Amino acid sequence: MSEKLTSKQLSKKITDEYMDEAFHAHELGKLIGYSTAISPVEIFVAHDIVPIYPENHAVANLTAKKGAELCSITENMGYTSHLCAYARSDMAYRKSGITVTKGIPEPDFFLACNAQCFTLTKWFQVLARKGNLPVFVFDTPEHIMDKKAREEIVKYCVLQLKELISFLEEITKKKFDYDRLREVMKYSAQSSILYKKFLDMAQYKPSPISIFDELIGMAIAVYRRGTQECVDYYQTLCDEIQAKVDQGIGVLPKEKEKYRLYWENLPVWFKFSDHAKLLGSYGGVILTSLYVHAWSFEFDLDKDPLVTLAENYVSRFSNSTIEDRVDMAMDLFKRYSMNSMIMFMNRSCKAVSFAVPTLKDILTKKTGIPALVFESDMGDQRFYAESQVRTRIEAYFETLDRLQAKTA
Amino acid sequence: MWDNLSLKEVVDYAKDPYPSIRQWIKDTGKKAVGSTFADVPEEVIYAFGFLPVTLMGTNKPLKKAPSHLPDNACSLARSNLELVLSYEGDLFDGFVLPQVCDTTQHLSDIWRINFPDKYVESYLAPRQADRPSARYWVKEEIERVMASLTKWSGKKITDADLNEAIKVHNENKALLKEIYEIKKKNPAALTNKEFFAMMKLSQQVDKVEFNKSLRKIKDSLKTENGKGYTDVVLVGITCDPPEIYDLFDEIKLNIVGDTLLVGTRYIQGVVSANANPIDALTERHFKRGFFTPIHDNVYKNFEEVKALYKETNAKAVIYVHIEFCESQEYDLPDLKAMIKAEGIPMHTLDTEYQTLSLSHVRTRLQAFFESLKGGTL
Numbered sequence: 035m036s037e038k039l040t041s042k043q044l045s046k047k048i049t050d051e052y053m054d055e056a057f058h059a060h061e062l063g064k065l066i067g068y069s070t071a072i073s074p075v076e077i078f079v080a081h082d083i084v085p086i087y088p089e090n091h092a093v094a095n096l097t098a099k100k101g102a103e104l105c106s107i108t109e110n111m112g113y114t115s116h117l118c119a120y121a122r123s124d125m126a127y128r129k130s131g132i133t134v135t136k137g138i139p140e141p142d143f144f145l146a147c148n149a150q151c152f153t154l155t156k157w158f159q160v161l162a163r164k165g166n167l168p169v170f171v172f173d174t175p176e177h178i179m180d181k182k183a184r185e186e187i188v189k190y191c192v193l194q195l196k197e198l199i200s201f202l203e204e205i206t207k208k209k210f211d212y213d214r215l216r217e218v219m220k221y222s223a224q225s226s227i228l229y230k231k232f233l234d235m236a237q238y239k240p241s242p243i244s245i246f247d248e249l250i251g252m253a254i255a256v257y258r259r260g261t262q263e264c265v266d267y268y269q270t271l272c273d274e275i276q277a278k279v280d281q282g283i284g285v286l287p288k289e290k291e292k293y294r295l296y297w298e299n300l301p302v303w304f305k306f307s308d309h310a311k312l313l314g315s316y317g318g319v320i321l322t323s324l325y326v327h328a329w330s331f332e333f334d335l336d337k338d339p340l341v342t343l344a345e346n347y348v349s350r351f352s353n354s355t356i357e358d359r360v361d362m363a364m365d366l367f368k369r370y371s372m373n374s375m376i377m378f379m380n381r382s383c384k385a386v387s388f389a390v391p392t393l394k395d396i397l398t399k400k401t402g403i404p405a406l407v408f409e410s411d412m413g414d415q416r417f418y419a420e421s422q423v424r425t426r427i428e429a430y431f432e433t434l435d436r437l438q439a440k441t442a
Numbered sequence: 443m444w445d446n447l448s449l450k451e452v453v454d455y456a457k458d459p460y461p462s463i464r465q466w467i468k469d470t471g472k473k474a475v476g477s478t479f480a481d482v483p484e485e486v487i488y489a490f491g492f493l494p495v496t497l498m499g500t501n502k503p504l505k506k507a508p509s510h511l512p513d514n515a516c517s518l519a520r521s522n523l524e525l526v527l528s529y530e531g532d533l534f535d536g537f538v539l540p541q542v543c544d545t546t547q548h549l550s551d552i553w554r555i556n557f558p559d560k561y562v563e564s565y566l567a568p569r570q571a572d573r574p575s576a577r578y579w580v581k582e583e584i585e586r587v588m589a590s591l592t593k594w595s596g597k598k599i600t601d602a603d604l605n606e607a608i609k610v611h612n613e614n615k616a617l618l619k620e621i622y623e624i625k626k627k628n629p630a631a632l633t634n635k636e637f638f639a640m641m642k643l644s645q646q647v648d649k650v651e652f653n654k655s656l657r658k659i660k661d662s663l664k665t666e667n668g669k670g671y672t673d674v675v676l677v678g679i680t681c682d683p684p685e686i687y688d689l690f691d692e693i694k695l696n697i698v699g700d701t702l703l704v705g706t707r708y709i710q711g712v713v714s715a716n717a718n719p720i721d722a723l724t725e726r727h728f729k730r731g732f733f734t735p736i737h738d739n740v741y742k743n744f745e746e747v748k749a750l751y752k753e754t755n756a757k758a759v760i761y762v763h764i765e766f767c768e769s770q771e772y773d774l775p776d777l778k779a780m781i782k783a784e785g786i787p788m789h790t791l792d793t794e795y796q797t798l799s800l801s802h803v804r805t806r807l808q809a810f811f812e813s814l815k816g817g818t819l
């Protein structure tokens with residue numbers, strides 16, 4: 035047995051093997067299902083289908099600042115410039131082949147779960163039309179607050195998971211194995227607990243991780259849930275971060291960590307490391323967002339696997355009411371002792387952003403903490419005004435400094 | 443109040459139905475329950491003795507909505523929010539709000555938070571319509587909304603109440619259908635604007651009363667074919683502001699078929715009268731035409747449009763696109779390509795509820811029909 039790999043090495047290994055398998059899926063007798071990032075991938079894993087997430091591929095391209103170039107190609111195809119930048123860059127990749135990675139293999143079918151957004155359903159439909167391929171919509175009605183309604187929603191979702199299974203059986207000509215699903219669920223449950231533990235380490239002072247680490251550490255939870263290697267990865271990651279905690283190592287040194295920030299929405303991918311540095315220079319660390327917590331599932335293995343899957347997927351933050359989102363954020367504010375917040379109005383993601391003004395009003399009222407609101411795009415640089423964002427960040431920290439001086 | 447309206451009055455009321463609704467509420471002591479598009483079963487709300495009112499935005503200035511919903515939200519959502527926040531909120535005792543797209547999901551939340559003293563219930567329409575679970579879900583939702591209305595109103599409705607509501611609604615749809623048939627063949631009998639005003643008002647006022655007006659108007663229509671009309675098919679969700687119909691009338695376009703929620707898709711909502719009412723309401727959901735947020739198949743839209751075009755012998759298709767409606771925007775390029783490949787002339791209108799100047803719309807529309815006549819399309 036070779037030496038124990040670091041989390042970084044493990045992540046690379048898992049990703050390489052995963053992509054390798056994906057590119058050879060057909061030779062291995064497997065099908066490729068394109069999936070939304072939030073979707074019951076456990077069913078895919080149990081049925082030996084390789085899940086591919088066009089969103090992840092889009093993130094790689096957008097982080098590498100390919101957004102404007104790719105999005106323009108899609109706009110020239112007749113799509114409007116205000117669609118989600120993931121979708122626009124993906125459609126352009128298909129047309130032009132432009133990518134900073136090796137690309138992703140072509141799909142055999144699509145699974146669109148709208149717990150995340152409705153956009154993905156429409157985007158996948160566009161892709162499906164091109165290849166004349168089937169799309170399965172896993173419809174997750176909003177997780178409204180009424181208890182009885184929730185029970186009914188779960189029933190509807192379970193019915194659909196059964197339909198999904200029949201759909202998969204039909205296209206793979208293979209019977210679904212529920213015992214295998216139970217096994218996969220065990221891995222998923224374990225890795226989800228570890229993933230949450232990793233995120234929750236942001237509660238230490240100084241915080242050993244920032245959202246930047248979390249965004250990197252999130253990938254495996256998104257696409258390798260339900261496997262032993264996913265569990266191993268998060269165990270290793272937790273051990274590494276715990277070691278930092280034990281040594282008192284923070285993203286910023288303890289005496290410099292002044293502002294523990296909450297971030298609302300997805301990141302501005304092509305600016306994230308710049309933002310981390312800029313905020314750091316003011317003593318700010320972004321600790322968390324509901325977005326990174328979207329994969330902190332709590333599967334109950336005592337329940338029917340389809341029921342616990344349905345319960346978890348339908349209740350993601352993106353599919354919850356604004357009031358529930360407030361509660362989820364408040365829980366993080368308390369547990370992580372956050373004292374500042376950045377509310378990003380992301381023009382690309384209406385699904386998450388349309389709640390932001392209301393969320394901001396309620397959160398500032400409840401916490402008494404002022405918020406920085408800025409508008410931009412997560413991936414299309416043409417909608418990012420550098421100097422404006424900088425000025426706002428500076429002004430925000432000045433306000434916070436003044437407030438802190440007053441209360442000191 | 444709405445039982446003896448002339449055609450001109452129908453147009454005026456449809457432009458701003460709220461003063462009359464306010465008066466009606468005062469006179470009858472009944473309550474109004476508002477809904478946005480689409481597919482909330484009005485019959486259920488009606489059966490409880492409430493007035494179901496479909497909210498279709500306002501052309502009045504946006505004052506409060508922009509601070510709740512950014513400007514890349516569709517103008518329908520923004521203007522509906524404005525309507526209740528600034529102008530007509532007091533009219534409604536409650537709302538049953540459907541969720542069909544990401545925008546409407548937030549709209550329901552924002553609404554609920556802003557009106558803590560009003561009844562606000564969601565109607566979680568399925569966003570898939572081709573599998574058995576969708577049928578199961580529509581029925582569950584209708585029953586859940588009924589239970590919720592019972593809890594709010596303290597009133598329990600019977601099958602007879604529901605059947606009566608279904609009857610009134612079906613009658614309204616049948617009348618609209620008959621008038622549509624007259625209009626299609628006799629474009630000079632009533633204008634596009636007048637006809638679609640009937641469609642709109644039907645979804646906002648008491649149907650027992652309004653049906654009386656419709657019947658009278660229908661009987662008084664002169665069968666005049668008129669000259670120089672071009673038959674067209676209108677495709678989309680809604681067509682607003684209503685002045686767009688003036689443009690159609692001006693260049694003598696005769697809408698002979700459409701897929702609008704304020705048009706044919708509404709009159710396709712006839713409910714079978716010989717079944718268990720909840721089952722019948724459920725079935726109806728699946729009999730209506732294409733609606734982009736719930737039907738996952740643009741081919742269905744294309745097939746519908748193609749069939750309509752052929753069946754009506756229309757000369758062109760006009761697609762009404764509501765700016766920032768993502769659902770439409772993902773479908774449109776493929777739909778355009780399919781229609782073009784079929785050799786069907788198509789013109790897209792980009793609309794916004796707050797559009798005040800229609801001059802560019804007019805110029806483009808005129809140019810399109812000029813080239814259509816010149817055979818250059």
Ligand code: SF4
Pocket residue numbers: 089118119120121150151152153154300382383384385386
């Ligand atoms: S960024 Fe938003 S709109 Fe785009 S795929 Fe993700 S959740 Fe959907």
Ligand code: SF4
Pocket residue numbers: 479516517518519542543544545546679735764766767768769770
């Ligand atoms: S117009 Fe489009 S975006 Fe607006 S509410 Fe309707 S379906 Fe949603």
